[in-house]
Amino acid sequence: MTDTIIIGGGHNGLVCAAYLAKAGHKVTVLEARDKVGGAAVTREFAPGFKVSACAHLLYLLDEGIQKELALASHGLSMAATDLATMAMDEQGQHIRISGARIEGANVTDADQAAMTEYHRYMSRFAAVLGGLNNRVPPRLGTSTGKDLRSLARLGWNIRKMGKHDMRDFLRITGINVYDVLQEEFDNELLKGALSVDGVLGSFLGTRSNNSVFCALHRMSQGGRYSLPEGGMGAVSNAIAAAATQYGAEIRTSSPVKRLLLDFDQVSGVELENGEQLMAKTVVSSADPKTTFNQLLGPQHLEAGFANKIKHLRSRGCVAKLHLALDSLPVFTGLGETQSGNRLLIAPSMNYVERAFNHAKYGEYSEHPVIEITLPSIHDDSVAPQGQHVLSANVQWAPTDLKMGWAEAKHGFTEAVIDVIARYAPDIRSSILHTEMLTPEDIEQQFLIGGGHWHHVELAMDQFLMMRPVPGAAQYASPVDGLWLCGAGSHPGGGVMGCAGRNAANAILKTNRG
Amino acid sequence: MRTVRFDSRDHYRNKVYPSPFHSRQKELNGLKEWSRWFDYLSVPAYTCPTMEYFSGRNTCGVFDITPMVKHLVSGPDALAYMNRLVTRDVAKIKPGRVGYAVWCTDEGQVIDDGTIFHLREGVYRLCSQEHQIDWMMINANGFDVNIIEDTHDVAGLALQGPTSCATLKRMGLTGIEDLTPFGLRYFDLDGIELMVSRTGYTGDLGYELWIDAGYAELLWDRVFAAGELHQIQPMGSDALEMLRIEAGFILAGADFMPAQHTVRPTHTRSPFELGLGWLVDFKKPVFNGRRALLAEKENGSRYALVKLDIEGNKPADSSYVYSSTNKNIGWITSAMWSPSAKKNIALATVETPHGAVGEEMLVEIYYQRELKWSRVKAKARVVKDAFFDPPRRRQTPPADW
Ligand SMILES: Cc1cc2nc3c(=O)[nH]c(=O)nc-3n(C[C@H](O)[C@H](O)[C@H](O)COP(=O)(O)OP(=O)(O)OC[C@H]3O[C@@H](n4cnc5c(N)ncnc54)[C@H](O)[C@@H]3O)c2cc1C
Numbered sequence: 001m002t003d004t005i006i007i008g009g010g011h012n013g014l015v016c017a018a019y020l021a022k023a024g025h026k027v028t029v030l031e032a033r034d035k036v037g038g039a040a041v042t043r044e045f046a047p048g049f050k051v052s053a054c055a056h057l058l059y060l061l062d063e064g065i066q067k068e069l070a071l072a073s074h075g076l077s078m079a080a081t082d083l084a085t086m087a088m089d090e091q092g093q094h095i096r097i098s099g100a101r102i103e104g105a106n107v108t109d110a111d112q113a114a115m116t117e118y119h120r121y122m123s124r125f126a127a128v129l130g131g132l133n134n135r136v137p138p139r140l141g142t143s144t145g146k147d148l149r150s151l152a153r154l155g156w157n158i159r160k161m162g163k164h165d166m167r168d169f170l171r172i173t174g175i176n177v178y179d180v181l182q183e184e185f186d187n188e189l190l191k192g193a194l195s196v197d198g199v200l201g202s203f204l205g206t207r208s209n210n211s212v213f214c215a216l217h218r219m220s221q222g223g224r225y226s227l228p229e230g231g232m233g234a235v236s237n238a239i240a241a242a243a244t245q246y247g248a249e250i251r252t253s254s255p256v257k258r259l260l261l262d263f264d265q266v267s268g269v270e271l272e273n274g275e276q277l278m279a280k281t282v283v284s285s286a287d288p289k290t291t292f293n294q295l296l297g298p299q300h301l302e303a304g305f306a307n308k309i310k311h312l313r314s315r316g317c318v319a320k321l322h323l324a325l326d327s328l329p330v331f332t333g334l335g336e337t338q339s340g341n342r343l344l345i346a347p348s349m350n351y352v353e354r355a356f357n358h359a360k361y362g363e364y365s366e367h368p369v370i371e372i373t374l375p376s377i378h379d380d381s382v383a384p385q386g387q388h389v390l391s392a393n394v395q396w397a398p399t400d401l402k403m404g405w406a407e408a409k410h411g412f413t414e415a416v417i418d419v420i421a422r423y424a425p426d427i428r429s430s431i432l433h434t435e436m437l438t439p440e441d442i443e444q445q446f447l448i449g450g451g452h453w454h455h456v457e458l459a460m461d462q463f464l465m466m467r468p469v470p471g472a473a474q475y476a477s478p479v480d481g482l483w484l485c486g487a488g489s490h491p492g493g494g495v496m497g498c499a500g501r502n503a504a505n506a507i508l509k510t511n512r513g
Numbered sequence: 514m515r516t517v518r519f520d521s522r523d524h525y526r527n528k529v530y531p532s533p534f535h536s537r538q539k540e541l542n543g544l545k546e547w548s549r550w551f552d553y554l555s556v557p558a559y560t561c562p563t564m565e566y567f568s569g570r571n572t573c574g575v576f577d578i579t580p581m582v583k584h585l586v587s588g589p590d591a592l593a594y595m596n597r598l599v600t601r602d603v604a605k606i607k608p609g610r611v612g613y614a615v616w617c618t619d620e621g622q623v624i625d626d627g628t629i630f631h632l633r634e635g636v637y638r639l640c641s642q643e644h645q646i647d648w649m650m651i652n653a654n655g656f657d658v659n660i661i662e663d664t665h666d667v668a669g670l671a672l673q674g675p676t677s678c679a680t681l682k683r684m685g686l687t688g689i690e691d692l693t694p695f696g697l698r699y700f701d702l703d704g705i706e707l708m709v710s711r712t713g714y715t716g717d718l719g720y721e722l723w724i725d726a727g728y729a730e731l732l733w734d735r736v737f738a739a740g741e742l743h744q745i746q747p748m749g750s751d752a753l754e755m756l757r758i759e760a761g762f763i764l765a766g767a768d769f770m771p772a773q774h775t776v777r778p779t780h781t782r783s784p785f786e787l788g789l790g791w792l793v794d795f796k797k798p799v800f801n802g803r804r805a806l807l808a809e810k811e812n813g814s815r816y817a818l819v820k821l822d823i824e825g826n827k828p829a830d831s832s833y834v835y836s837s838t839n840k841n842i843g844w845i846t847s848a849m850w851s852p853s854a855k856k857n858i859a860l861a862t863v864e865t866p867h868g869a870v871g872e873e874m875l876v877e878i879y880y881q882r883e884l885k886w887s888r889v890k891a892k893a894r895v896v897k898d899a900f901f902d903p904p905r906r907r908q909t910p911p912a913d914w
Contacts, residue, residue, distance in 0.1 A: 141778075264798040298655030299590070299597060302801045304619035307651045471619070478619075478804060 002026040002249070004507070005269055005279040007256045007295070008447075008486065010038025013285030014239040014250075015500030016485040016507075018069050021246035023508050028277065029248060030269065032255035032447055035233070036240045038285070039446050040495045042233030042382075046433035049324040049389050050382040052232035053437070054446060056373050056391045057083070057342060060221045060496035061235060064134065069242040076228060076238035079379035083225040084341045087193030088423050092333020095190055096341075099224075102190065114184045118194075125169050126219035128157045133220060133491040133498045136506045137465040137473050173460070177211040178349050192346040196369055200395060201453030201493065203317050205356035206349050210459040217458060217492060225342050227375050231382060235495055259296045259482065266481035269295075281511070283503060285486035287448050287455035288468040289314060296479065305478050308469040312462065312488075316439035316451030317359050319397035321370075321416055323390040324433035328377070329424040340377035345370040345419060359396035364408060366415040369395045387432070392420070399439040399451050409438055454493030455486055464490055475503040476510070483507055529554055532579045533668040533729030537737075541747045548750065551644070552664065553580035558749035563852075565752035569715050570853050570901075572914075573674030573740060574748030578721060579729070582644055583667055586637040588658040595629065595637055598652050598801060600784055602794040606631045611695045611710050614639075615784050615792055616648075617802030621809060622772035622781035624648060625765055626789075628712060630697055642765040648773065652801075668729035672736060673719030673756070676743035678911040681709065681720060684739035689720075690910035702728070702735065714753060716760025718905045743914065758847045759854060761820055761899040763787060768818065768846040768860050782862075783809055786816040816843070817868030820900065823857040823893040826850055827880045834861050835875040835890070842867045845876065854900040859893075870897045 004020055006013045009031030021027045035041060039054035058078075066072070084098040095104035100119035102112055132154065138147035158166055172180050177198030181191045197218050198204070198211035205211070228234040240250055259282060260268040268278035284291040288309055292298060298306035331339055346352050346369045355365040371393040376383040383389045394416050401408055413436040421427050439451030448455060456468050465473045467490045475483050485503030487493035532538065532553045547554045555577065558565060568574040586595060595603040599614040606612040608631050615626045627641035639645070646662045653660055672680065681689045686700045686709060697710035705728045713719035724732045737745055757764065765771050772781040783806060784793050793806055823829055829848040836842045843863030851858045859876070867874070872895045879888050905911055 261798070264803075293655075299593060300799055302619040302799065302803065303597065303648075303652045303654070304801065306654055310654055 002028040002277070002279050004028070004281040004283060005030060005277060006283045006285065006485070007269065007291075008032070008038060008285035009036035009236075009240065009250055009252065010285050010486060011040040011236045011239055011495055011497060012486045012500035012503075013038070013283070014236060014243050015065060015069070015497040016283055016285065016504045017248040017250070018239060018243035018246055019501055019504035020507065021243055021248035023504075027243070027248040028279070029243070029250040030254040030256050030271070030277070031250065031252045034253050036250060036252060037233050037236030039442075039448065040232045040236045042231030045322050045435040046324040048384045049387070049433065050231055051322045051389050051391050051435075052375070053322075054320060054442065055232050055495045056227075056375070056393070057371075058226045058228055058232065058235065058495055059218070059224060060494040062134065062221060062497050062501070065497040065501055069239060071235070071238040071242065074238040074241035074245075076234055078226045079229040079375065080227045080340060081224065083227070084338075085193060085225070086334065086338060086341045086343045087189050088331070088343055088345050089189055089347065090332070090422050093189075094333055094338075095187070095193065096338070097190075097193060106187065106189070108187070111185060111187045111190060115190070118184050121165060121168060122216065122219060123223070124161065124165060125173070126216045126223065128161070128169070129216050130220035130222075131157055132464060133496070134502065136475065136502050137467070137490050139474060140465050140470050172212050173216065174209060175212060176207050176209050177215055178206040178353070180212055181349065188348040192348040192351055193344045195349045195352050196344055196346045196371070199352065199356070200369070200371060200393065201318055202458055203313065203315050203359065203398075205353045207353055213460050213463070214458055218494075220491070221496065227373065227378055229379055229381065231375065231379070232495060239497070256295060261300060261479075264480060266479055281481055281483065281507060283483040283485045283507065285484075285500070287314065287450075287452070287486060288312060288472070288484060288488040289449045289456070290447065291484065292477075296482065301478060305469070305471050308471070312468055313457040313459070314450035314452045314455065315457075316399040316442060316448070316453065317396045318453055319394040319412070319416075319439060320437040320442065321390070321392040321394055321413070322435040322437075323417075323427075323431050324383070325388040325390055325427070326430040326432055327386070328374070328388050329390065329427040329430060331424045339374055343372040345372070345423060356396055359398040362398055362400055362402035364397045364401060364412050364415075367419060368397065368416060370416065370419060372420070392416070397439055399443060401438075401440075405438045405440040409436060412436070412438070452493075455488035458492045463492065467492065475506040528552075532577050533726045534577050534579065534670070534733050537730060537733045538577065538747070550580040550750070551582065555580060556747070556749040558751045559747045562749065562751035562755070565746060565748040566755045566852070568744065568746035569674045569748055569752060569756045570717065571675065572744030572746065573672055573677040573680055573719075574746050574752065575733075575736060575740075576671040576673065576748045576750070576753050578669040578671050579664075579667070579726070581664070581669060582641045582662065583664045584639045584641070584645065584649060584660060584662050586639060586649075586658055586660050587635060588656075590656040590658050591635050591637055594652065594656040594658045595639075596797055597656075597799055598649070599629070600793040600800055600802065600806070602797055603629060603637075608632075608634045609697055611697055611712050613792070615787070615789055617784065617806070618772045618781075619801055619805065620772070620781070621783045621802035621805030622775075623769060623784055623787060623789075624772045626763070630710060632697070632708070643771050643774075666726055668724055668726040668732065670722045670732060670736065671713055671719065672722060672740075673713045673715040673717055673748070675718055675905055675912075676740070676745070676914040677719050679914050680736065680740040680743045680745060683742070684735055692720075693909045694907055702732065705731070707732065714760070714762055715756035716762065716899055716901060716906060717756070717903060718908070718911050755849055758849050758858065758860065759851050759899070759901040761860070763818065763860065764847065768862075779815075782816060782818075783814060785809055785814045786818060788818045814865055816862050817865055819861050819863055819868045819895045820897075821845070821859045821861050821874065821876065821893040822896045822900075823859060823876050823878075824891045825878075825889065826857050827878050827889065827891070828857065829859045829876045829878045829891070832859075832879070833877045834863055834893070835877065836867060837873045837875065839875065842874070851900050856900060857891075858900045868895060870895050
């Protein structure tokens with residue numbers, strides 16, 4: 001019998017498995033799909049063309065985890081690091097953003113000065129937030145020394161920024177990225193691109209509160225963009241290899257149907273095929289709604305808690321477009337060497353906000369925000385010689401589309417390609433194959449309820465000791481033996497691994513007594 | 514009036530409605546005073562509260578309980594639903610039986626108390642002090658149940674006192690004398706279904722009568738006609754208040770704050786703190802508040818609700834309670850001079866570890882004589898049992914009066 005079952009072999013489930021196995025636990029990972037990785041996975045979407053099927057840019061993966069699990073020795077390497085962000089302009093007057101440095105035809109000294117300052121304080125604030133990524137959040141409303149010390153540390157980290165920065169930190173994290181950027185910059189294209197950091201992956205517009213917070217989260221592990229060799233699946237595979245080496249057993253094609261209870265405690269799981277596996281500890285990396293509403297059942301929870309889970313915000317809004325291309329697309333005004341960067345179509349903050357408007361009312365945007373990578377420029381393994389892969393995050397495309405995705409998908413796909421074609425006019429002629437994953441597809445194929453990037457919305461009221469909800473924010477759920485370790489837990493989504501490791505630490509601490 | 518139809522858009526215009534017994538209450542209400550009990554007009558006293566109180570103890574009194582909030586819970590998961598909602602084991606309330614219950618927040622703090630009537634196999638009526646439909650709907654998540662609030666569809670009369678059984682017998686409710694405490698039974702009243710439960714809020718022999726609201730007046734008239742020889746009297750809420758304090762029953766909003774109406778978290782109370790630990794059944798794997806209450810059981814409670822027998826005869830309303838060493842340890846929540854027990858009684862909240870049965874305390878009573886205020890620190894003792902608990906309350910069949 002295993003000590004611990006982990007539901008879901010996404011990267012967080014695998015990290016959790018690796019740390020628990022390393023500490024001597026007998027761990028079994030049960031992954032529904034035929035491959036590990038969850039939303040951090042590489043898939044072949046056309047013969048010879050592979051793509052990171054959900055997450056495509058690596059910018060959050062924790063360095064400590066990389067070292068402790070020796071991921072490099074398990075085959076993880078980068079095809080490209082420190083990618084710049086290109087703020088794309090239809091006429092080719094792009095702006096290149098690399099850390100605090102900006103370059104481009106219309107960039108003024110004032111823009112650069114503003115950027116230097118913006119980057120300085122955002123990095124500083126992000127570091128404060130990042131300092132929390134590797135901690136089990138304190139509990140609310142308790143007075144144990146540990147919880148109080150943990151809160152005090154957060155307070156101190158904010159305080160020691162000094163009066164000026166502290167005041168700004170407290171001021172801007174509560175407001176929206178539109179107002180902050182409007183205060184700092186004049187350049188519309190630059191503001192458009194920077195505002196995306198505040199909304200990508202979240203159901204927020206640039207004028208929504210929490211957008212500054214999301215931008216800080218994105219930068220909370222340093223904010224440098226890389227592409228793993230072999231796609232995002234390489235990250236998950238390396239973690240899986242580490243976990244296996246420590247003795248964890250990983251079973252794919254093993255969807256869990258429900259949690260088994262022994263009186264008031266979780267005692268194991270039942271698979272879709274009827275097989276039952278017993279374990280004293282079950283850790284779920286599935287999103288909180290799936291975990292509590294489907295695998296456990298709200299009737300086994302106390303009603304207040306179940307109600308909080310029910311009302312978690314988890315409407316997904318990002319679609320994924322994959323193009324198999326016969327040749328490298330030519331973007332107006334962008335040299336071949338620059339095309340391998342992170343290309344952002346978000347020409348102004350109003351463009352971004354308008355794109356969001358549709359989502360609010362259950363429509364997709366025909367002029368969405370698009371984040372493009374061309375990994376095949378850096379990585380020969382993902383496309384046949386001379387051919388290319390385009391991978392794009394497309395926002396906004398709400399999960400609960402009024403029209404229904406079955407009917408809308410084709411029109412949406414065409415609209416997105418049309419937008420890209422404004423920047424790369426000849427692209428249509430080189431398309432060999434198109435794959436569009438709507439949030440509904442993501443929900444079904446990656447088993448994320450709502451298809452949400454972060455499993456549940458990343459927002460200050462669903463963060464730290466309130467993520468996913470108070471009462472489950474220390475990875476332990478209210479049902480003894482059931483734990484959480486996925487993106488729905490602190491510190492949220494993205495290919496980071498911290499939720500998985502924090503959960504493992506919390507479990508180890510409890511089991512040690 | 515019927516179950517509020519929220520689509521009618523009119524329910525909010527009227528706030529207080531006449532009870533279905535209003536035409537009869539109006540005739541008898543000599544003081545012409547009305548109070549509000551949630552959605553309804555209620556009678557504080559028809560003639561004299563003390564006289565009405567004595568009818569409840571010596572003959573029988575009739576009190577309109579229609580305003581009590583009523584819900585029907587049915588469907589395949591009704592039992593499972595009820596069991597997750599309340600702290601006690603509802604499986605032990607068999608069809609035809611009634612049980613007292615409390616329900617809590619996840620934090621183990623009492624939201625309300627009430628009675629569960631197991632009307633028919635798998636069909637429950639939950640009567641509550643406060644409106645509960647929101648919380649009950651929140652609780653339905655994950656259960657296959659039907660929940661309706663049918664407060665306005667059901668008229669209720671409490672008939673309480675030693676001659677209540679005799680009155681019902683005379684009314685033609687054959688076999689009523691066999692009904693045991695907390696039992697319920699259906700009768701035919703001129704072709705209309707009448708449900709009678711041997712329940713009440715007075716700690717005495719008594720019954721509650723439930724009928725479709727359209728037949729309220731019929732019921733009233735039949736009860737009063739049958740009761741004439743048994744000295745039946747209408748009873749107002751002032752009298753009921755005295756009866757319930759004597760019985761040692763607590764009242765939401767008086768002896769504890771309902772958790773969902775409380776702003777300050779420390780002002781709520783757990784079942785243990787209300788002396789209702791006997792209603793908490795940890796043998797159920799899940800119910801709202803279970804985890805918190807388990808922890809409380811292990812770590813101890815903050816407060817205890819006690820019954821006090823106070824020296825002298827000055828009612829201790831709103832008084833502070835002190836330990837025998839003069840430390841302020843709590844306050845009185847309900848108090849009266851008990852005519853039946855011939856004692857000065859009170860319910861009080863005290864900080865633990867105070868509150869053990871037999872503990873001596875002091876109660877600081879302010880009282881007025883011809884407008885002049887005086888103060889006395891009276892000795893008090895914590896007692897275990899109800900202040901007044903006549904054997905007839907449990908006797909089956911009840912004695913014929
Ligand atoms: C469209 C899109 C684009 C994104 N782009 C980026 C990006 O560029 N960079 C970035 O860092 N992040 C990105 N993200 C976010 C990132 O992919 C996720 O936050 C992260 O991968 C979540 O990892 P996880 O391990 O917590 O959960 P998941 O990866 O969702 O893993 C959960 C696992 O549980 C399995 N599972 C679920 N239910 C069951 C069951 N009943 N039985 C067995 N197994 C089950 C699933 O199959 C899955 O493998 C993106 C997300 C989306 C949706």
